[in-house]
Amino acid sequence: MKLEARILLVLGLFFAIMGTVYWIWSGENAGGMMIIAGGLLGFLPGSYYWWWSRRMPVRPEDRDGDVTEGAGFVGAFPGTSIFPFTLGAGAFFAVLSLVFGFWLMVPGLGLIVWAAIGGVAESRRGGTQ
Amino acid sequence: MTAVISPDTHHDDAHEAHEHHGPTGVLKWLTTTDHKIIGLSYTVTAVLMLVIGGFFAELIRVQLSAPYEHFLSFAQYNEVFTMHGSIMIYLFAGPMAFGALANIIVPIQIGAPDMAFPRLNALSYWLYLTGSITMLSGFFVSGGAANFGWVGYAPLSNAANSPGAGADLWIGALLLTGFSAIFTGVNICATVFYLRAPGMTLFRMPIFTWNLLVTSILILLAFPVLTAGLIMLYCDRHFGTHIFSVQGGGVPVLWQHIFWFWGHPEVYILALPFFGMVTEIIPVFSRKPVFGYKGMVFATLTIAALSLGVWAHHMFTTGTVLLPFFSIMSLLIAVPTGIKLFNWIGSMWRGQIWFSAAMLFAIGFVITFLIGGLTGIYLASPPLDFFTHDTYFVVAHFHSVVMALVMGGIAGLYYWGPKITGYLLNETIGKIQFWFLFIGSQVFTLPLYILGLRGMPRRMAVYPNNPGWQHLNEIATFGAVLIGISTVLFVVNILVSWKKYPAGDNPWDGHTLEWFTTSPPPHHNFYRLPQIRSERPTWDYNHPEAPALTHGTHEEK
Structure with missing residues (x-):
């Protein structure tokens, strides 16, 4: 360190x-x-x-260090998660709204909020798997 | 899922614990947080971008093969060279450097089960993919794609001079890919700082991982500046601000300061990962440890430190920058880069060299990068730069550099491809591909140096008043065709070798931890780990009889 x-x-x-x-x-x-x-x-x-x-x-x-010292619990890694994709899609719509019209911000923000809530809830459960 | 790193003795039990059951098919691709699958997605997308960008390069070369060619209209030519540069820099070279192989290899090289933030890693990829789609969709809007050059200089990039959605899509695409890069930088830093296996001290990390750590720090220094600049540019275009326009009291040169403050560190963000790949490959195929390990690390850190003080060497001719400062800093960067070159040669020196396809590409990288690097030293000198600025000499310089990086990247794919897929690529086709790419690169770039010295400016679609430039341009176009053939050969090789030559866990007798696990690695990378007591843990495990020799000695004393 x-x-x-x-x-x-x-x-x-x-x-x-x-x-x-x-x-x-x-x-x-x-x-x-x-x-x-x-x-x-x-x-x-x-x-x-x-x-x-x-x-x-x-x-x-x-x-x-000996390898055995690292044995055991490292951390909870979500095995799979749809929310990165949802957040990415939301950001995509948000950026497109800068070009094609502000109405695209509606689906964009919707997806972002959904991803934020879903992602946090998923973290509390410790991942989907 | 909980990751468990198990010691050597319990690997049979651990095998069961690592079995991973999840969705399959498209849903697997959409929901994965596994760094290997994300890295593979990055690789496939980046290679696709290389093919698209390369196609535009061929269009440019066809246009320039005659003084007054009508192959492309002037408007089309502007779009094509802008998108060629933008795709190659933002969508191919960067993501290929720090997104593709880095994502797959870095966690395995340090003995980690995954990246530190797996979901953030997935988000990085989705932002990169959507950014790529955003930029390319410029071709489908009225007015066409962005056409102000990949640097987007103000005031050419303002709303009056570049109206239309294409320019805004370009800005939006860079916002998305910029955030993608920043998240990847955060992820790699955290992974390297916190997820190393026991015994893997910083000075036992493979040079590739070291370079990716330094690259990530550079990303965090440079990319936010670009993102800020793009927001200012967007505000100038749409919200009536005058940050970059003289009419409202703004400063157009400020855009160049902001852009190149990102743009020059970006050159090293692109280069350092490929330096790292080559530094992994050369010692393995020379049957020696890397020469000057600590020298390599300090050279990388020095390049990163100096790279923040060289941006205005792109702006010498604006007449508004401090010439001696930027000239001194730019010339100084040659010192650590030179150390790296000598260390690569030192790693090969008196080794038992195995000229595999990966090694050939790595040697091709060293030679081509030397040409690009040396001509960069000329350009760091203001008197020479005033003479060659915005000519094909500059174009030739950075194309030598990036062609070297392409060779480094392909070397990495030949070297680590078997680890990722479990299957080797065909060596014979690989060697033929190398000679096409290597000879093509030199035939393509060397005439451009002469054209630059003869005064041929960049970004010109025609040169009717200088028919004497035609022959050299024809030679360069021929080189570009050879490079195109090499790309086709690479695709052919992938198709021919598809699941044909099983690789085994350690086909090259590698040095680092990724060669200790299976090919492809299991879900959380390792069933077991060796003791880590040097920078070559896998080699130490496989060759307990091999003594650690000091460089220059032949036998154990």
């Missing part, structure tokens, strides 16, 4: 330095802002991982 954190933090630090140098040197706001924001994307998850890596034991995958 420490290594993951370090990679993100070093990337964030690099972008912060590069963004500052670029912004001061060029005086161009869009690019300077975008690189600094890139730095934030390094710092935000990076510092979260760092915070956690100091508060948890070293995971088996971060040391010479």
